[in-house]
Structure formats: C-alpha cells, structure tokens
Amino acid sequence: MTPSVFGQIWVNSPHCASGYYTIYGEESLQADHFNTKLSFGDPQTLWARTGYLGFIKRTELLDASGDRHDALFVVGSLDETLELRGLRYHPIDIETSVSRSHRSIAESAVFTWTNLLVVVAELSGSEQEALDLVPLVTNVVLEEHHLIVGVVVIVDPGVIPINSRGEKQRMHLRDSFLADQLDPIYVAYNM
Incomplete structure (x- = not known):
C-alpha cells in the first residue's frame, strides 16, 4: 500500500x-x-x-x-480547522497539548482572532496558579505546533460552551470573548 x-x-x-x-x-x-x-x-x-x-x-x-x-x-x-501562516491546524491537537501542559487545566479551547491564536483554558486549581499557566501554555503550543499564542485567557471551569453531543462550541466561545463576556480570571496578550 x-x-x-x-x-x-x-x-x-x-x-x-x-x-x-x-x-x-x-x-x-x-x-x-x-x-x-x-x-x-x-x-x-x-x-x-x-x-x-x-x-x-x-x-x-x-x-x-x-x-x-x-x-x-x-x-x-x-x-473547524484553523488557518495560520498559510497552514491548517486542527483545534483538538492544540487543545490536547494545552490540557496536558498542567494538571490545573480542566479543559481548553482555541480559535483565531485577527490572525492571532487565542487559547482559553479552564482553571481547576487555585486562582494563584493562573499566572503560572501562561508561560506553560505558550511554550507547549510553540514547542509542539510551532505556533505563537497571541492571547491566553484563563477562566473558571464550565465557561467553555459544550453542546448536547459533548462538542466544544468554539465559535460561541469566540463570540463571548469578542463581546467581553467571559469574566476571565486572567488574560495575557502576546502581541
């Protein structure tokens, strides 16, 4: 074959x-x-x-x-694919890397915003850990996918919308991010 x-x-x-x-x-x-x-x-x-x-x-x-x-x-x-730098990436690949990067990340979702990769991570630990997650998230995405993360948003568990079939609703999450409705614990911009 x-x-x-x-x-x-x-x-x-x-x-x-x-x-x-x-x-x-x-x-x-x-x-x-x-x-x-x-x-x-x-x-x-x-x-x-x-x-x-x-x-x-x-x-x-x-x-x-x-x-x-x-x-x-x-x-x-x-x-669902993301197009960055002329290449296509599957969100689930990046999200899996992000979720594996630290035990305090309960769930993650990614989307693009004005050619920037945005990572939303749900924090299952204490809020003091939020700041520590930013370099872990950006490093794992850079090392495993060769992408620079433009924005990291740390939120409480349950913020990432999931439909009845258990699928992440990334576009709803993006809309909430753009409307400033996520009520984040911490936001880091890398522009």
Whole structure:
C-alpha cells in the first residue's frame, strides 16, 4: 500500500443523499457538497464531499479473507480547522497539548482572532496558579505546533460552551470573548 494522503473524505454510494432537507421538507441542494465529479476517473460517477478530513492507513486487523485491511481515520471537520501562516491546524491537537501542559487545566479551547491564536483554558486549581499557566501554555503550543499564542485567557471551569453531543462550541466561545463576556480570571496578550 502506498502511504496515505491526508485530505477531505469523499463518498460514493447508491445511498448518498442528493442534498440536505430543510425543516419545511424541501431539498436544499448544495452543489459544493453533493453531485461532485473528480477530474480523473469515470466522469459519470458522482461523489458527496463529507466536509471531514481523514486518511487511510493499513491496520494489523484481518478481514474475512485473512488479509490485513485499510481503515479510514477521521480527523475532524474541515470547517473547524484553523488557518495560520498559510497552514491548517486542527483545534483538538492544540487543545490536547494545552490540557496536558498542567494538571490545573480542566479543559481548553482555541480559535483565531485577527490572525492571532487565542487559547482559553479552564482553571481547576487555585486562582494563584493562573499566572503560572501562561508561560506553560505558550511554550507547549510553540514547542509542539510551532505556533505563537497571541492571547491566553484563563477562566473558571464550565465557561467553555459544550453542546448536547459533548462538542466544544468554539465559535460561541469566540463570540463571548469578542463581546467581553467571559469574566476571565486572567488574560495575557502576546502581541
């Protein structure tokens, strides 16, 4: 097997939808997601773009014939990626690094604001630790992702909004940050 390429997952199946349905029952066709054709291969084959990024990798698992098989690894939504310095980053990668940087960080979330990376970290320890977290957060992001953090916001637990499926609502968090509604414990600007 050749090395896998990281990219958007496209699906071709007789069970693919031809569009989204609105609450009024009408079909809303999204030309950029449905009925898309590749520039190579069969020109009659229609594909649906999932909007998710992923890659295929050979696994150690065996299929019914006893051969090792390939597995699709879904990385996350293309809409959630952050574009900084012309490169795309997945928020969950940066957030995992931040959360691992200190035991007092309960949860973290990242987003961009005017080309700056903003890190919001929920503090589960004492407020005296808030100031100590800033260099830890900026260093871990620089070392592991080669990105400079523009703003670090330390908040109380439960400030990062989570939807009913357990997904972080980063755009709601960004809106609250811009509206100065986070009630932070500490904010550090690195501009």
